[in-house]
Amino acid sequence: MEFRCITVRYEVKTNWRATSRFIAFGLVSLLVVLGIPNLFSNSLNASSLDSAQAANTADAVIDWNNTAIATTQGIAAPLQARSLSISHAAIFDAVNAIDRRYTPYAIDTTAPTGTSADAAVASAGYTVLTKLYPAQKENLDKALQASLKKIPDGRAENDGVKLGREVAEKILAIRSKDGWDAKVDYKPATGASAWQPTPPAYTPPIFTQFSNITPFTFQNKEQFQVPTPPAVTSAEYAKDINEVKNVGGRNSKVRNADQTSVAIFWTINTPVLWNAAARSAAIAKGNSLIENARLFALVNFAITDAYIAGYEVKYKYNFLRPVTAIRNAEKIGNPSITADPNWEPLIITPAHPDYISGHSVTSGAAEKILQKFFNSDDVKLSFTFPAGAVTRYYTSFSQISKENENARVWGGIHTRVADIQGTALGHQVAENAFNNSLKPL
Secondary structure, eight states, X not given: OXXXXXXXXXOEXXXXXXXXXXXXXXXXXXXXXXXXOOSOTTOOEEESSOHHHHHHHOOHHHXXXXXXXXXXXXXXXXXHHHHHHHHHHHHHHHHXXXXXXXXXXXXXXXXXXXXXXXXXXXXXXXXHHHHHOGGGHHHHHHHHHHHHHXXXXXXXXXXXXXXXXXXXXXXXXXXXXXXXXXOOXXXXXXXXXXXXXXXXXXXXXXXXXXXXXXXXXXXXXXXXXXXXXXXXXXXXXXXXXXXXXXXXXXXXXXXXXXXXXXXXXXXXXXXXXXXXXXXXXXXXXXXXXXXXHHHHHHHHHHHHHHHHXXXXXXXXXXXXXXXXXXXXXXXXXXXXXXXXXXXXXXXXXXXXXXXXXXXXXXXXXXXXXXXXHHTSOEEEEEEEOSTTTEEEEEEEHHHHHHHHHHHHHHTTSSOHHHHHHHHHHHHHHHHHHHHHXXXXX
C-alpha cells in the first residue's frame, strides 16, 4: 500500500482577543499547575481532510479513538495517556483475535469465524471507557449504539460484542494493579539544583508515583540512557537559563507574536494532538482496521511509557525549574545568571521538576512511532487550541515535535536541554516499543 506524501502550508492564525483571554494569568494558573491544561475541553478541532471525506474514510478504530479522546478530556495528560492505552490495548487484542497478524498485547484468543471486527472494536472501547469513566456512561451508550447501528443484527455482531467485552474485561483486570494510584513517599532534594515548589500556588510535586507504573512495552527503566543535567554553575546551564529568562518571561520584550501563540497552543495535552496526527496519517494512507488497531495501540503505549520513563528521570534528578533559578540566581552560584526576583513565566510552571520535559518525552515517542509505522515523516494536520485562539498547521511529525521543544522554552517553563533530552528519551522508548511489541507474525 503506497503512502501519499502530502504537503501543506505551515502558518499560524491567531485570534488575539481570544488569546488574551486565555493567557489571563489568574484564570489558568491552578489548572496548569495541577497538570490539567485543557481548560477548553470542547475546543479541539483537528483535520487533515474535509469533514465529509473524513467521515467516508474513518473506521471503527478511528471512531473509538475520537470517543476515547472526548471521554478523557479535562484529566491530566499522564492519566489520559494511560486510559487511551488501556482502551486501545483492548481494541487491538480484540481485532487481532479476528484478523490474526501480530503478536497480542496480553490476550491471546481466537474469535469464531465471521465475528464482526467493528462490533468487537466498539464493545472493547465501550467496556474500557465505561469502567474507567462511569460518569460518561450516557455519552458512551450513545456512541456504542451509533457504532452497532452500522452493523447488521445477528450472530456476527453478537460474537463481536462478546469478544470485545471479554477482552476488555481481561485487559482492565491486568491494568487495575499497575500502580497508577499508588502512594509514594517523596523526599525533597537539597542543594543548589534542587527542585522547589513554584509560584503562584507552590503546589507539592505531582505524579511522584508515575515512574512505578507497570509499562506497556518495556521491562527495565534502566535500559534507556539519559545524560545527567548540566551543573547549575556551568556555562551551558547559564546559556539555557538566560534564553528562558529573555524569551520565556511573561513580559518578554524579545518573544514575538508567533512564539507567544506557540507557547499557548502547547499547553494542550500531548496525547490529544498526537492522536490527531495519527488519525490524519491513517486516513491519508487508507489503513485497514487491523493496521489502525495496531497503530493507535503503539502510539498510546509509547506515550504512556514515555511518561513512565520521563518521571523516573524527573524524580531521579529533582532538578529546579527556570523560575526558581532566575528568581534565586544568587543561591546557585553562577555568575553568568543575574537574579530577577519578580520574573514570571508566560505560562504557569507545572508542579514537577524541569529535567526532563514531559511534553517533549511524549512528543518524541509519538513522533518516532509514527515515522516508523508509516516509513515517512509526512503528515497533513491542522489543529486549533484553545477555542478560537490558535491554529497550527503541520507538514511533518518532526515539525510537531520540534515546535513542542521551542514552545516549552518560549513559555518559560523548561530549559532547552530538558526539552532536547526529553525528545531523545522519547525516541528510545518508541524504538523499543515498535521493535518489540505487537510484532508481525
